[in-house]
Amino acid sequence: MRYPASHKEEVHQKLLKNASEQIRELGLDNVSVKSVMKSERMTVGSFYAHFDSKDDLLKSAIEYAFATTNLEFYDKIEKRTDASWNKKVIERYLSDYHRDTIALSCPVATLMSEVSRASDDIRAAFENNLKELLKRFEPRVGKAKATGLFALLSGGLLMARSVESEEYSDEILNDCIKSARALIKG
Amino acid sequence: MRYPASHKEEVHQKLLKNASEQIRELGLDNVSVKSVMKSERMTVGSFYAHFDSKDDLLKSAIEYAFATTNLEFYDKIEKRTDASWNKKVIERYLSDYHRDTIALSCPVATLMSEVSRASDDIRAAFENNLKELLKRFEPRVGKAKATGLFALLSGGLLMARSVESEEYSDEILNDCIKSARALIKG
DNA sequence: TGTACATCAGTGAACGCGCGTTCACTGATGTAC
DNA sequence: TGTACATCAGTGAACGCGCGTTCACTGATGTAC
Numbered sequence: 021m022r023y024p025a026s027h028k029e030e031v032h033q034k035l036l037k038n039a040s041e042q043i044r045e046l047g048l049d050n051v052s053v054k055s056v057m058k059s060e061r062m063t064v065g066s067f068y069a070h071f072d073s074k075d076d077l078l079k080s081a082i083e084y085a086f087a088t089t090n091l092e093f094y095d096k097i098e099k100r101t102d103a104s105w106n107k108k109v110i111e112r113y114l115s116d117y118h119r120d121t122i123a124l125s126c127p128v129a130t131l132m133s134e135v136s137r138a139s140d141d142i143r144a145a146f147e148n149n150l151k152e153l154l155k156r157f158e159p160r161v162g163k164a165k166a167t168g169l170f171a172l173l174s175g176g177l178l179m180a181r182s183v184e185s186e187e188y189s190d191e192i193l194n195d196c197i198k199s200a201r202a203l204i205k206g
Numbered sequence: 207m208r209y210p211a212s213h214k215e216e217v218h219q220k221l222l223k224n225a226s227e228q229i230r231e232l233g234l235d236n237v238s239v240k241s242v243m244k245s246e247r248m249t250v251g252s253f254y255a256h257f258d259s260k261d262d263l264l265k266s267a268i269e270y271a272f273a274t275t276n277l278e279f280y281d282k283i284e285k286r287t288d289a290s291w292n293k294k295v296i297e298r299y300l301s302d303y304h305r306d307t308i309a310l311s312c313p314v315a316t317l318m319s320e321v322s323r324a325s326d327d328i329r330a331a332f333e334n335n336l337k338e339l340l341k342r343f344e345p346r347v348g349k350a351k352a353t354g355l356f357a358l359l360s361g362g363l364l365m366a367r368s369v370e371s372e373e374y375s376d377e378i379l380n381d382c383i384k385s386a387r388a389l390i391k392g
Numbered sequence: 393t394g395t396a397c398a399t400c401a402g403t404g405a406a407c408g409c410g411c412g413t414t415c416a417c418t419g420a421t422g423t424a425c
Numbered sequence: 426t427g428t429a430c431a432t433c434a435g436t437g438a439a440c441g442c443g444c445g446t447t448c449a450c451t452g453a454t455g456t457a458c
Binding site for chain 4 (some may be wrong): 052053054064065067068073074
């Protein structure tokens, strides 16, 4: 089954994409080599033709998650005025769609809890990506509020996901939207 | 080794206390029956004399974590005026001590990510405890801001824990303190 | 063009390990007489 | 008071299972002549 190099690279990218969704959907700890290979109908044996180790996979999958989220979430609204950008970011981040589409959601919110217990290697990679992300907020609301606003957004999203009642979850999102606006004004 | 009932109850409480610290320190997924029993120098076999199952342990340990944190963190400052209470809560929640003492820290911040993937049972218990906790904030800052402020605090604490550099982590805490104050004012 | 060979992505069984749970057993204590 | 027995918290080995990793093997494809 020797394929041209581009085929292997294609498979590699698909595995990364699936892994980046699985780490968000299931949590870093609950993604297995088998579950990732199975996502492309392959068996565990060839995993090591694509990645050095499971740790290598997780690190790469985190990077992939950041890259695609930036593309999907921030690049598209980059040209807006501050007021319009602020409004859009808050509403999109704290939307029920973002809350429910965990596999494609913001890696900071979804992963920061597990990353805080991960290796220095992974924490350093996470830190770089977080800093890059906050750079998009800083020119809009100032440095301190960029961090605070993002803490509110990510914390609010996690809170909305961690309760059982959907009604209460919606309330959390709405209260956080109101608070995010108050924060920017305050 | 038949002891009076009080002895077994004492051991049970110690196991719960240790488990409640381990779930925060290591994460729900990384606490094992063995690690909990080992914390009292006991062997795995007698675990089932104290708990129905590992799930039962986790649920009880979460409840225990909420109960003791409320006692330690909120009950002690309950009598303060609003301004003094707000200041104290923000500073204590976003202190380096709280960031670094993970085993005794706020269960909402530490567990919400894993709870969002847990059973309905656990999510319902978590929701009740979260609501009780937010009731302490509501008379101080109003309903919407209670939720938003707590999202900012818990999100900020998690962000500070998830980066590698201590210097940047301190910065996150400080920026979140400033933002929390702006939120209350805004 | 046709044939022989080299390549290497992918297979699937095996490895040692830690997990949650079960269970026959131990032995210090409380109770009955 | 002293002895025999019942209790039951705790022990430690065993269970089946899924994990990350390794490795001998397969077989479709590209290359050389």
